[in-house]
Amino acid sequence: MTEITALLARLVGIYFLVAGLGIVVRRKTISEFIARYRTDPVLSFMGGVMALWFGLVILALHWQWGHVLAVTISVIGLLAVLKGVALILLGNRLLVLARPFDENLHVAGIWGLVVALVGAGLTWAGFAA
Numbered sequence: 001m002t003e004i005t006a007l008l009a010r011l012v013g014i015y016f017l018v019a020g021l022g023i024v025v026r027r028k029t030i031s032e033f034i035a036r037y038r039t040d041p042v043l044s045f046m047g048g049v050m051a052l053w054f055g056l057v058i059l060a061l062h063w064q065w066g067h068v069l070a071v072t073i074s075v076i077g078l079l080a081v082l083k084g085v086a087l088i089l090l091g092n093r094l095l096v097l098a099r100p101f102d103e104n105l106h107v108a109g110i111w112g113l114v115v116a117l118v119g120a121g122l123t124w125a126g127f128a129a
Contacts, residue, residue, distance in 0.1 A: 001129050004062055005070045009126030012058070012076055016119025023112025027105040030112075044091050052084025069125050 023030050037043045058077030064070040086094050 001067050001069060002064065005064060005067070005073055006126045006129035008058060008062055008073045009069055009122045009129070011126075012073065013119045013122030013124070013126055016115050017123055018119070020112045020114070020116025020119055024109050024116065027108045027112070030108050031105055038092055041091050044087050044094075048084045048087025048089075048091075050084070051080050051087060055080025055082075055084055069122075069129070072122070 037047065055077045058073065059081065062070070062073050062077065064074060
């Protein structure tokens with residue numbers, strides 16, 4: 001495993017861990033945010049720009065497929081690029097996929113927990129490397 005893989009695992013892992021816990025702790029706020037995000041095309045466009053940059057930076061620094069952790073980091077970068085492109089091009093039409101978060105706060109809590117667990121695993125793997 002390369003040093004950049006370990007570094008990106010730490011950074012992405014900590015981000016996922018904090019973001020996931022934030023979703024769990026602030027489910028009501030997240031639901032309100034998604035509702036506002038859905039109605040404001042500027043927010044969805046900016047979210048797309050941020051996701052695109054996040055993914056492009058990861059892919060520019062890390063296009064490796066030899067180890068499970070390396071594959072995970074590269075896939076996260078690819079998914080972020082795809083999300084960014086989709087949000088920029090499709091905007092609010094794509095946000096239909098977020099409807100379960102609006103309608104049931106438990107779905108957001110479960111999703112947040114999954115993201116936090118992935119983040120904890122990435123963080124651990126990044127520091128253990």
